[in-house]
Amino acid sequence: MTTAETEFADVLEAVRGVVPTLRENGRQAEQQRWIPEENLQLLDKAGVFRLATERRHGGLDASLAQQVEVLAEIARGCPSTGWVSAVWLASSWVARGHSPEAKEEIFATPSVRVSGVFSPVPTATLTPVDGGYLLNGTWKFNTGCRGADWNGMSATLTLPDGTAEEMATIVPISEFEFADDWHVSSVAATGSSTTTAKDVFVPTHRVQKLGVVMAGVESRSQPGRTDRDYSLGEFAVAQAVGVFLGIAQGALELFLERLPGRGIAYTAWSKQSEHPYTQIQVGTVAAKIAAARGLSAEVNDLVQRRADEGVELSVVEKGKVRGDSAYAMQLTREAVEILYNASGATGIQLSVPLQRFHRDIQGLSLHGLSLLSTNMEIYGRALLGLDADGAF
Template identity: 35%
Template sequence: MVLTTDVPTREALVRRASELVPALRENAAGTEENRRLSDEVIETLADAGVFRMRVPVRYGGYECDARTLVDVAAELGRADGSTAWTASVYWIPTWMTCLFPEAVQDEVFSTPDVRICGTLSPGGTATPVDGGVVVSGRWGFISGAHHSHWQEIVAVLVGPDGPPTPVMALVPMAELRIIDDWHTSGLKGTGSVTTVAQEVFVPYERVVPLADVLEGRHASAVNADRPIYRAPLLPVASASSVGSVIGLARAAKEAFFARLPERKITYTGYESQREAPLTHLQVAEASMKIDEAEFHAHRLAALLDSKCADGSPWTLEERARARADMGAVCRLGKEAVDVFALASGGSSIYNDVPIQRIARDVQAVNLHALMHPNTNAELYGRVLCGLEPDTLYI
């Protein structure tokens, strides 16, 4: 299936996302309570073109650059962390699908507004059989699984002709079993459940070496020359993820200032919180941290977009810095939210006060294995010291 489409500008897509903020905020508490996005929210995001942002133009997609992803996710994150996170997670496996052969892309992208969930962690085994592999295993933290059409799974291929090799495979969700085990303290609305495969056959054309995906090596002749698809995976995943954190930090600032005019500081002489020098220091500190987080997010996006545009090779230091920028966004965003949350007082622990949900969501992001600030800072420092990275995920 080959389509043509008018590709909206970055400004148009950001405006669409911004227009969704009031409705998504209204639904945020319900999203958290239901532990997944509602069908209505999914439809709203689809109507805004959110699921087309990394789809090739020839299938009706937009092929958006990284800066657009950051800015759109930031608007969604202002409304609801779970919604922004789920949208961002869909973008990454969608991009990975574009490394598969054209026939596979034809099949996957034949579904309008297709949603692909996935993971980078090996969770199963793949056994060679005639025409493909048989996969069995389980994968956790699969955000957006309930509304997905496909999942990208990672398994270890074990056969008689070589050493065990990690591979990535595309599997229809109908062939996987969902275990509804998503009971968490943060990002509750992402529906990041566990999925299970029991002897699922996957044809060879839907299986590629994980190393090829990590390096951005194509089995797709058409996409190999499309700018957004010529990059290593981890810088792509990093840039796809950080906008949600920027949005959460901005949401915390907005939520704090919305309550500020009516608040005093109990057990002090301040009848208005905004008159207290402590408040002035807190809001200045947190706002500057948001500015710093935005710098790192936009520097990361600019690096990815520029290298995709000119096709220049990535240095090891650039790849490590991409992850370091992502970690810095997470750290600074959480620090900003924490300042606003601490300044919000005891009344902010009630469920109907948004700051408590925002704080739990940004904490959950910072605990993610690939986004953890300390892990990413250590990796960057290791490379700066002239050592080889101790991970394939760079």
């Protein structure tokens, strides 16, 4: 193996080794509405937060497929920890679209954690001042902000001619205020609080056109930009599938662990595993997970090939990435639902991790970039030769 392959194998092995601890800490994570420090330290030591950093800055520059594989292992232990890791890695990749000067600051520590929100925020603004801008705004659903080093946020800059342009900023997380408003029934440990900036000064070199940091091949001409040419929308959706795969695989493992000795209440079946319907359910779940892995692998290969070739994904290919990724997520959600419904009344106890995996994958399925209907509409429009008519 090459040095890069060996380094990645070491990260993957280390992450697999801490899955039991991540799973054991799951209930504590949910109760405190943030990932336990032990989880973060274990993943940091494993090298997870170096995966999206360029090698020239001490990172591993892992491929999309490699990131998906690691995220699946993390989520197999703790869905919330997996989701936060995915957001930090995706946002770290976005940070690579900033100026060389900004990147020297951001990646001074290769194992960097970057959170961010790039959804439209009409109230977020940039005001020009000497040497930079003043950033003001409030951003909801800022996943991982409570443990991040940097925060990448979108904001609107009004140009002298009165037109508006969407910009991307990157700011130390310490410059933001956090609201204690993350009270949710799903992925509670992601700490996705609302963050606010009040007259935060951002130097010019840490402000970039939003289209540049989100773009694919058209960003290659940007000074200092040498990395893989992903487009953020397709990269983020394809990468997120890893979390869903991990949740489904973890749920299957948890179900099988509880099965020995369990009967079916109010029936003559003393061993649930001997009932044909249970056998059908487990087989169906395994097949759904395998099908989702197959879709994910095909998408990852397509995105990676186009990125490494420096060729922009076609409209239909972008639609395929969105559609196939969303369908893979749908399959994993269905798999977990089957397992939850087969777990009996005792499965609702908070001490049974499977119920948390079920709630978490339900919540993540509602994310705007995960939603099946949205992504299938985009895919269908692309196949029919119509404009995608959507963000990202």
